[in-house]
Amino acid sequence: MWGNEAAKKKILLNSSEFYVGENLWDALHYLRKSGDPMPIWADAICINKEDVPERNRQLPLIKWIYFRAKTVVVWLGKKYSRYQSCMQVQTSQEVALQATSQDELQKSAVASETPTESIQAPKALALGIDEKAGMNANNEEREMVMELCADPYWNRLWIIQEIGRARQKQVCFGSLAMDWNAFIEIVTLHNSSCEGPLRLNRLLQDKYSGSHTLRKLLQDNRAALCKEPRDKIYGLVGLAADAIGFPVDYRKSLIEIWKDTMEFMNCRDLLPESDIIPFGGLLKSLLIGTSLGPLEQALQPYELRPNSALVIEDSSSPRVFKLQAYIVGCIIAIGPSTGEIISSMRKADEWAAEIQQNFGKELGDAHRENDILMHTIQDSDDECLASTCFSHVSNIRWSGSLNFTITNCYEFVIRDNKARYGLSHSYGQLNDTLPAAINSHLFLVKNPWRIETPWKMGIASRLAQPGDLVCWVRGVERALILRVTLGEYKHNFQVFGTALFTNDIENHDPHHATRLSWFREGEKLALQIDSTTIYVLLA
Template sequence: MKSDARKSLNVLSSAPLSPYKPLSQDKDSTRLVRVKAAKADDDPIICNLFNVEFGEKPKFHALSYMWGDGQASCDILLNGAAFGVRQNLWDALRYLRTHAADTSYWIDAICINQDDLAERNRQVRIMHHIYFRADTVVVWLGKKYAEYEAGLPDLRKLVHCRPSNKEPKLEPSDDQSKSDLSAAQQPREDAQQRKLAEELYHDGYWNRLWIIQEIGRARNIKVCFGNSVLKWNLFIHFITHHNIGSQGPVRLDQQRQKRYTGSSTLLQLLEDHKEALCQDRKDKVYGLIGLASDATGFIIDYGKSLYEIWTDVMEFMNKHDLFADKDIVEVGGLVKSMLMDANCLPLKQVLRQYAPDTEDTTIITGPQDFKAFELQAAMLGCVIFVGPRPHEIVGNLNKVDKWTEQVQSNYKNDLGHAHRESDSLVSAVLDLGDSILSNKCFDCRSIIQWSVRSDNYRLEVIHNNHSWISELQIGSSGQLQNENISTEQFSSDHLRLFQMWDRRKGQAPCKMGLASGNIRCGDLICWLRSPRRAVVVRPRQLAISSNVWELQVVGTAVVTEDLREQDLSCSQRVEWDKNRLKLTIYLDAATIFILLA
């Protein structure tokens, strides 16, 4: 039908440049569009776009449809201006012109100036209000279903009603409602009818993320397909009668019924709709905000990068205590997977237009701040020796010998297991290579600091070890600063091998590993429930003889047995915290993101 869409191209090309007039900045407003009736099917589609204020209580329908891929290559005339739309919307406009012309519609691709980022932010922010205030949400599934009319005569009865001397509406007459009900409730197992039901059920429309809000907020819904229209409840009856499945429109209907029962929290929506599709990955979050029962106040800004949006979600949920009993890092992984696919490289994660702004890197010293995420950790041990870099293990045998000497010195009572783990660690360094190792650990100093008291006997990690930690820190002072740094550059230069000890357990199962390069003796290696990376926590005594210690996460680490793990974003092994000292730690969003790398 592209030849039809291109009809009268010369007329369109001479039209004004833009159909948009600025929306009011003082009053809540939007735009509506009317499709002008045509004398012939191949006449150009002519639309009138106009601004309205919500205070005027405008009457309108809202269109819900698939944008589709490709360019907006089909032309319409919008306020006298040439305006390009995609094929599916062009088909919908032609359908509405035929069956319900001169009705006011809200259509996102037309009513929002997509080139105006500030307007787009404002309008997307109020879309849940728009779909709620619409008299009817009109679902357009496409023109392809008209082909079923030849084999299903009853389908021809499911058309729009045009009462005489009245404005065309999408509402069927009472007689037609009965006809609709009769047609939809017929329990026939006709093969053609089932084929139609299956195609409707599997329509790609139901995979769209935006329909969760568009259908979820609607007060009345019409489903249009081919030349037919059904009320939502009759459409669902027709689909469920054929017992095709519980996904697609059936699942959406169940969610509509449960929308006031707590299933519409932001977290639940993120979990339920992680596979939903949208053109802009930012809509994986923004498309759910309007439907979430606990997301009022969340700021929508399409100018932000994917990473910034991820941070916004995490900090918003933390500020409003929305994590429930879910693991914070696992939720972070869920949101990250929705916004960024596996091939989303760091540059794409931070991609955005530069805007001068004040970057806040202030150290936060209180765990009550919404930027401080509280997690429970289990201490594996305290660092007692910081070893060589990976490339030194590979090319400097003297460094390897010194490492082995320290193994003998530090693990005299468990030497067999210690040598076995050391050999496994060195083998991993030799086998994995520099580029793979460089992605195992990261220098990520959290901006969150928190204080504990060493005289608090409930905090065993510090209470039982503070004197020993002080000795280790003092004894190793200047150890790394005096080293000769290689002039040859390696991508894993920021990493260090380390040895650790848990005085309480004696023969600890994990004795060594690889950590970010700023690791120091006296640092604590701690596991979280998720992911497989450990965090490096640095305790610092505020003053000599003081009982107050300041803690901060300064990097990440991987124990020997996890070095060959391909995906370190997975959860810890079962009983990861069994018989280990517990420690409550605090991280910022940036550090959680790094843990998920």
């Protein structure tokens, strides 16, 4: 247990004074009294956690330290000493002798082909459980077990690897000691909960059943506690069966570790397409929480560099994530910024005229949606609007084809709007230091396959242009803006920022997953994006 680390106790280490936490000090005293001198490894002593390079070197070794240790000791603290009367007290020599006796029983069972279940009763006696007290389930013993199960020790993340890698485990609390199996037996006898040590024991039992993949470990232990957020990932890597070669570096930012994990999983085909967004969201919640997070580390100012060496065009690269996108439609007009639509009546009128020109047959629905959009912008503060969409350009560019009808519409929109676009918006030359809210613009969109367009407008990144496609990815309300460079047979695609539709800005449409079923198969597009774009979608 961490214990009260503020209270430091002095020990002699290589003849020099060294200070440790009170709980470790108690553990060392307990082990000294328990038997013969023995070498002991404790991370608080053996690793200088203030030295990041040393920490990086030591972390990959920890899994082997616990794996090769003769015994891993679980020290729960001396506060349980008051329960000494209800249990048989054992020294470490007695535990060792009983473990030897148990080994002999096991060997005998194997030699006679006797099922190991048949030796459960002798095992209980050999491991030092007061069988009579256990069978009678006396109140004092039950109270002790309930307190043991509620001990915050079991919520610590690092114990999952430490106990999971151990060959032999000894549980020590107060003046008591028992091996792991005996401990689980007595806990099971008095406790119906599946949490605490019983949850950890189930994890150990499933060790070779496929549950010790990095993805499963992260999912199952997302509530485990650690002081360093990086340990949410690093603390489970040593136990994961599929995480050999995982890059560990405490100098990296949380965003970098998020990207490392996503790309590590992707390059080893450990992430099915359907899990990319949910897993990315899980990682983000583990490392950063539910807030937007340090987006400035993920987003770099965009520069017009069409032939940049940073662009990845190799679809087999581990940095390329492949998803299915639903094409909501083509942008047919870009309006004023969110600030201009409120501050300038003239801009508001021009925007209303644009709506009238493009939605003559759906004018009532279009004006209703526009009123909702205006009220939402008016009622939102700058900070809220700044988190609406992002001017992020993916460094993945790929080739593909569109449905013929959508291609024709796209060409028409580009030709029709090219002159107006060139005069009214100098995209790529805006000041990147401006707040995102100032750089966000209103947009109109039409679906060329439909008689009606259910989602007509919203707020888009400053990089959006008429003729861009707006796409949804399953599991994320924020839309992607897709720039298409038309070719004779194939077209080039690249993500140019994000957007939100009116319903999503207003109340985060709870029916997002349902509305994706509205699309036909021909309106899907094979999307290729980088990890940063996934993070931006989840922000």
